[in-house]
Amino acid sequence: MNRAEKASLQLQAVSVLRMLKETRTYDELAAVTGLPAGDLNRYVNGHVLPSADRAETVVSGVGREELAEELHARTRLDADGYVDNSAVVFDQSFLDLVAPVAAESFDFDRPDVVLTAATDGITLASAMASYFGARSAYAKKSKETAVEEFIESRQRLASGIELTYYLPASAIDPGETVLVVDDLVRSGETQELLLDIAERADADVGGVFALIAVGEEGIERAKSCTDAPVGALTTFAE
Incomplete structure (x- = not known):
């Protein structure tokens, strides 16, 4: 050190x-x-x-x-399993404390880019990117009008709904290290799409981090997609 x-x-x-x-x-x-x-x-x-x-x-x-x-x-978890973590994701000072704790608790490679899905993961991504001195990138469910080239990842969910995320191609350069973060992981579908975007960008994955894991399914799914460290700050039972 x-x-x-x-x-x-x-x-x-x-x-x-x-x-x-x-x-x-x-x-x-x-x-x-x-x-x-x-x-x-x-x-x-x-x-x-x-x-x-x-x-x-x-x-x-x-x-x-x-x-x-x-x-x-x-955080509030209602009887239907819906999570309200707005008191966390809107508190940037709390997230600024989470970033170094997450970095010390999990053996993440230092990223060049912190990647998340808009919108709830943005404040966490900002805190993590600031701590590491990295850029932050946000994949969205729609294309930005002025951007010409995108990295696109698509998945058909068990419900039959097709979920697609788009990231401007210039957001990640080949060979860069990407840390995937989100405020919440439940099924792991969003994390799988973000990891696919990193792969399509020819980037290296430095880790996957979430504030909250609801059950184990999402964490296990992310682990099956990468050899990098995967973890959450805390876990809620389903």
Whole structure:
């Protein structure tokens, strides 16, 4: 880890701790992190940065667990299985915390492009792209009028409906690494289409990430389409 990466990790840990501190006393935060309350006070108030080892523990361990808990608290699943995660996808500051935690928790290759499907995945893609210093690209169900060339992926669903996504051909260059992200994975159909777009672009897949997996079907389907790491921040039972 070079000096810039270390500093970035330390600042990410402070951001996570400040988020956790909003609903906890320092003693409660100490119980969650295993770190002394006095040290946590100094980290949260900006007097000193945590060591790289402590920062990594916060970001990859405590950060993931607590963000997943927060995600559960903000998400509603009704009796019909519909998911309302608007309190998450509209909160860019929360998603900015998710990005480094996801990067540390899953062994994703550093992407050149973060690819998602419009529209709910856009805010997460923006956060992930900003963290990695990558471009973001959004596949849509309709063609943009001014774009001449598209990468197109089409699939007939079990219901008989045909689902098609279009991405401007200039969005991904051959040989680039693509991270596929979305706010939600259930059946895995959208992720399969996005992975197909990456393949048609002659790109390498660095990973697949979702905020929420509803059941295991979608995650398993994505895993069957790529050898890259596949994961979700949290899982809801169907």
